[in-house]
Amino acid sequence: MESSTHFSKNELACKCCGNAKMEDGFMERLEELRVRFGKGMRLSSAFRCSEHNSEVSKTGKRGPHTTGRAVDVLTRGKDAHRLIELATQLGFTGIGIKQNGSHEKRFLHLDDLQEAEGRPRPWVWSY
Numbered sequence: 352m353e354s355s356t357h358f359s360k361n362e363l364a365c366k367c368c369g370n371a372k373m374e375d376g377f378m379e380r381l382e383e384l385r386v387r388f389g390k391g392m393r394l395s396s397a398f399r400c401s402e403h404n405s406e407v408s409k410t411g412k413r414g415p416h417t418t419g420r421a422v423d424v425l426t427r428g429k430d431a432h433r434l435i436e437l438a439t440q441l442g443f444t445g446i447g448i449k450q451n452g453s454h455e456k457r458f459l460h461l462d463d464l465q466e467a468e469g470r471p472r473p474w475v476w477s478y
C-alpha cells in the first residue's frame with residue numbers, strides 16, 4: 352500500500368528512493384490510530400529501503416521501517432501521551448520515544464512487529 356486516506360505516498364516514501372512499500376495491515380492500524388486521534392499526524396519517517404535504513408538507523412538493513420510496519424510521528428507533550436495511549440490500545444507493539452532535545456524534532460516511533468529472536472515485543476525504548 353503506497354498511500355491511504357490520511358497519508359500521502361510522499362510522506363510514506365523512502366527519503367532516498369521514493370519507494371513506499373507499506374504493509375496493508377499496518378496501514379489499517381495507522382489509519383485507525385489517526386481517526387481516533389482526530390487530528391493531523393506529521394510523519395518524519397515511514398518506509399525505508401534497506402540501504403537507507405542502514406545509513407540512518409542502528410537496526411541496519413532489516414529494521415522495522417524496511418518492512419513497511421513502522422512510522423515515526425513528530426509529536427510531543429499531551430499529543431505524545433495521547434498517541435501512546437491509543438497506540439497501545441490498537442496493538443502497536445513497538446514504541447520508541449524521543450522526547451528530549453528541540454521540540455520540533457521530538458517524535459514517537461510506532462510499529463506492530465511480532466516478537467522474534469533478539470526482538471522482544473511488546474517493548475518500549477528511548478533514543
Ligand SMILES: [Zn+2]
Binds near residue numbers: 367369402403
Ligand atoms: Zn530508499
